[in-house]
Amino acid sequence: MTTQIIEISYLLAAISFILGLKYLSSPETASRGMLLSQLGMFIAVIATLLNHSVVSYGMILVGIVIGSLIGSLLATKIQMTAMPQMVALLNGFGGLSSALVGGGEFLRSQAHLTPYPMTTIGLTVLIGMVTFTGSLIAFAKLQELMRGTPIVFPGQNALNLVFFFVALGLFGYLAFVPTMTPAFWALIVLSGILGVMVVIPIGGGDMPVVISLLNSYSGLAAAASGFILNNNVLIISGSLVGSAGIILSQLMCKAMNRSLGNVLFGAFGQIAAPKAQVAASPDKQATPAAAPEVRSGSPEEAAEIFKKAKKVIIVPGYGMAVAQAQHAVRELAELLQNQGTEVSYAIHPVAGRMPGHMNVLLAEANVPYDQLIDMDDINDEFPETDVSLVIGANDVVNPAADTDPNSPIYGMPILHVDQSKLVMVLKRSMKPGFAGIDNELFLRPNTMMVFGDAKSTIVKMAEALK
Amino acid sequence: MLIMSVTLFVLATFLGYELISRVPPLLHTPLMSGANAISGITLVGAVLVSGTGLTDLSAILGLFAVIFATINLVGGFMVTSRMLKMFKKGTKTS
Missing domain, CATH: 3.40.50.1220 (TPP-binding domain)
Structure with a gap:
């Protein structure tokens, strides 16, 4: 019975997100849509608390209070000119949260992990960490904590490729030998490095594409964590956000007449500088x-x-x-x-x-x-x-x-x-x-x-x- | 189970694509921050991981997952509504 209530609540939440995005098609209805989405989010979280596997509420409450304080402080203090940094930072936090969910699941169920759940955990951690560190770099560039110009060095793309394949290797290895905890930590670190490497060569002018893409990743990370937990609302909302980011990146690329590949690996400033x-x-x-x-x-x-x-x-x-x-x-x-x-x-x-x-x-x-x-x-x-x-x-x-x-x-x-x-x-x-x-x-x-x-x-x- | 999840994922991606194609460029920033807030749905996953009653490393990770998901969610929704309130239609002679 409780399971059904939870599932129905999740369905309501998913519908509220869909309507929320639909109402964003006009500035007149947009506020109403976001209000509806907030209500949906509230329902989804309350329903989750009813889940029989949730037995202690102390930590959750502490986490929610701390998170709400920080979140509301950020949202009210931020200047409108600093909105790109804000979105980058929040994206990063979303990604990190998904990665942490993956990590927690790994530690909790390591003893009896089969290849399928291990793959979903690996995927969540990989996307989540890339989103996290990538967003932090984007944040640092936008906030001018580091220089906005592309940071490039010879063999960068090749090195990234190596990192990527090593990560993939670790990933495959873990799927079959999930008890190898060090390999899991290595995957986390490597994914983090990958996120940094992917964003440093991208210049300030290309930030619209990168932020959109990271937005997409944060959704995909949430969707991947839904695969771990077999949770429909995570999968649905994550993929909605994932496609939002993909569309925006496409639009931005079109507006610059460049392909996504060119933005990510082309190091624009390099071509133009000479x-x-x-x-x-x-x-x-x-x-x-x-x-x-x-x-x-x-x-x-x-x-x-x-x-x-x-x-x-x-x-x-x-x-x-x-x-x-x-x-x-x-x-x-x-x-x-x-x-x-x-x-x-x-x-x-x-x-x-x-x-x-x-x-x-x-x-x-x-x-x-x-x-x-x-x-x-x-x-x-x-x-x-x-x-x-x-x-x-x-x-x-x-x-x-x-x-x-x-x-x-x-x-x-x-x-x-x-x-x-x-x-x-x-x-x-x-x-x-x-x-x-x-x-x-x-x-x-x-x-x-x-x-x-x-x-x-x-x-x-x-x-x-x- | 897997096939159900994949089905949902694919359908929701298509649905998202259709919905978001209709958002005018005017609202692209609120769209990003709003979508961002919706990705705070990982809070659901975080709650499931941190509420198990265990007191090991996994619970600590869960706690941080809850914190960061909540920042994402609360911050995202608040900043979106702050932005949307600013969009006003012209009342002047223009």
Whole structure:
């Protein structure tokens, strides 16, 4: 009887997660969906406490209280600009938790493990640990605890392959000799190393793909732990999350016109770096703004242009997040709207460090979401646009993606700001963007550079407009 | 048993694929953190491992599994709802 109650509760939980994800298809229903999912989670956990194998509640309670405190503290203190790090960290914790479940199961039932449960345990530990350490590295890169540029060395891919096969070997060995505890610990350590190795060669600009992928892994780890425990709700929810991450990684890859393999093993910066060095001659680096072709202007001059503009499109990038400029941007946009100018925001899928990063930042700054337009919907509007204001975005507006077959980003879909009557680019200096690729947009006759910190520049523009 | 589990896994993956393809890019960050919170369902597994009444290493691992799963779950859901509250439709003349 209890078993049936538990199973039915799990079914209800699974349905609530499915509906929760379904309601995420519109911003109007999304909150309701998440509320429903929370209720489902609550039901699933309570039902689990009824399981006859759960006989002591002390540890569980202690764990839940500690976890809730830390979780709620993180969730309320975190800045919206730091959301990618937050998601990376939580992903990692999810992965670690699955790995720990695998480890606990291993120790508990080691004496009578057969190949099938041992395989599921091995799989859970492998995916869980890769998710954990990989997410920690992603976190460290995003939080700038370590440098965001790719860390590469000769033979890296080969070494990773060796690690992978050794892990696989240990895995196979354990399936048949589960009493070999040292092999199990070795598997854990190796999986952890593998997670680190997979993420260090990936640069900051590719983080959206990596975070999505790690998100997927954390789901798969949960699903794998469901295989160990023969638990349906774990399998269903884990695979839902797994597919969410896979879709997002695919979308992000598509938005960069690169394959997943290329992102993971291509070490993008390596290909681009030599090219950038050739292009940026030493004297140009020393006095960036002095390059003759570049037309630059002051925030005040920019404001004069804005006064006459009828249609303005704002193109935000990671630089806006770094400068924390989203609130200033919204104020500028409101001043423009008050003088009768039409303002919208063009959002490139890989702008920022995670999928949808720009949308969240602008929503935080109270920009109504109907002004946030996706790339495919807004690209036709640039020819009728008086001013495109590019804030801290670079590669996503680089015309070389269309015109230069030798460019590493050739074929990547971009926002066609170059078609608008005037492009205003806010940038600290002429330095190439993260990928180290020169941007000829900055040299175009219809481009005006406004150098300086994005936030203070925008504040100055707004002052001049008032 | 295995075949049942695999069936569920495959069907749920397809279902997830269909559902999530419909989420607009606008909500991709809340989708990630929300999905992330749902992966906190490992708490169920963690509870099963830590509630056995044993007091060995497996129970300690179980305790940590509960802690980290709860952080994932509570943190994920709270931050998602915090984000979703920020998304407002335009009320102005735009």
